[in-house]
Amino acid sequence: MTTLQLSGIGHAFLGRTVLDTIDLSVAQGEIVALVGPSGCGKSTLAHIAAGLIEARAGRISHGYTRHAMIFQDPALIPWATAAGNIDYVLRMARVPRAARPTRIAQAAAQVALLAEDLNKYPVELSGGMRQRVAIARALAIRPDFIYFDEPFTALDVALRRRMQDLVIATCAGGHLSGLFITHDLSEAARIAHRIAVLDTHGRGILGHRPLIGNPCDRSDDAVFDWVQTATHTDPIFRHIHDVDERQVA
Numbered sequence: 321m322t323t324l325q326l327s328g329i330g331h332a333f334l335g336r337t338v339l340d341t342i343d344l345s346v347a348q349g350e351i352v353a354l355v356g357p358s359g360c361g362k363s364t365l366a367h368i369a370a371g372l373i374e375a376r377a378g379r380i381s382h383g384y385t386r387h388a389m390i391f392q393d394p395a396l397i398p399w400a401t402a403a404g405n406i407d408y409v410l411r412m413a414r415v416p417r418a419a420r421p422t423r424i425a426q427a428a429a430q431v432a433l434l435a436e437d438l439n440k441y442p443v444e445l446s447g448g449m450r451q452r453v454a455i456a457r458a459l460a461i462r463p464d465f466i467y468f469d470e471p472f473t474a475l476d477v478a479l480r481r482r483m484q485d486l487v488i489a490t491c492a493g494g495h496l497s498g499l500f501i502t503h504d505l506s507e508a509a510r511i512a513h514r515i516a517v518l519d520t521h522g523r524g525i526l527g528h529r530p531l532i533g534n535p536c537d538r539s540d541d542a543v544f545d546w547v548q549t550a551t552h553t554d555p556i557f558r559h560i561h562d563v564d565e566r567q568v569a
């Protein structure tokens with residue numbers, strides 16, 4: 321069953337076309353990684369799908385009931401504690417006051433945040449802790465779909481891996497679906513069931529590549545081998561690093 325369907329999506333900023341006739345779907349329980357070089361329109365597509373930007377063309381249909389977004393920047397409210405940040409989204413979601421402490425504690429436990437961390441303000445937390453709070457905030461509203469927009473790009477390698485493990489464990493139950501934006505093929509191959517590759521100039525999806533098995537059962541060796549084979553032999557991945565603005569800069 322499809323839970324997100326994007327059909328013929330087109331968009332332009334200031335008269336410049338950034339996405340053209342993009343078709344993409346996500347099935348129930350599926351995590352799709354969307355990869356492509358920097359600037360090809362991945363975030364714009366996710367923002368359109370999530371309703372943050374109105375597309376100039378195309379149709380979007382959602383089968384999910386509630387979505388959350390996790391961005392590269394945790395964007396926590398600086399004057400609220402970690403618990404206060406989670407509480408804020410619960411209030412927005414009209415969760416009754418009496419139910420909120422339990423919901424906060426459950427979400428915190430999912431991302432291994434301690435009670436003492438919950439009482440800290442964002443400035444008192446490390447980058448990884450702040451991102452944990454952002455993930456807890458997303459999980460607290462019990463979404464059945466999550467948009468991940470390069471959530472771990474700013475983190476160091478070890479922390480990034482821990483956060484990926486967290487996402488893999490959270491999604492393992494099969495109740496969550498998601499679109500995971502990344503320009504890191506190894507991250508995509510660890511987390512996703514399927515990888516979709518966006519064209520360099522946002523002119524269509526170049527192709528889809530399924531990954532074998534569930535992310536939670538995938539070994540590091542399997543991920544490494546898959547990435548090596550994909551980058552050396554699969555032409556749709558060839559352009560990913562060719563035109564990466566970050567490498568040119």
Ligand SMILES: Nc1ncnc2c1ncn2[C@@H]1O[C@H](COP(=O)(O)OP(=O)(O)OP(=O)(O)O)[C@@H](O)[C@H]1O
Nearest residue numbers: 333334338356357358359360361362363364365503
């Ligand atoms: N608000 C905006 N106004 C004007 N141009 C924009 C805006 N947002 C994005 N763009 C442009 O649209 C294009 C696609 O941007 P987008 O952020 O979607 O790409 P991306 O593939 O997610 O890149 P990255 O991997 O670097 O995050 C880029 O050329 C970007 O400069």
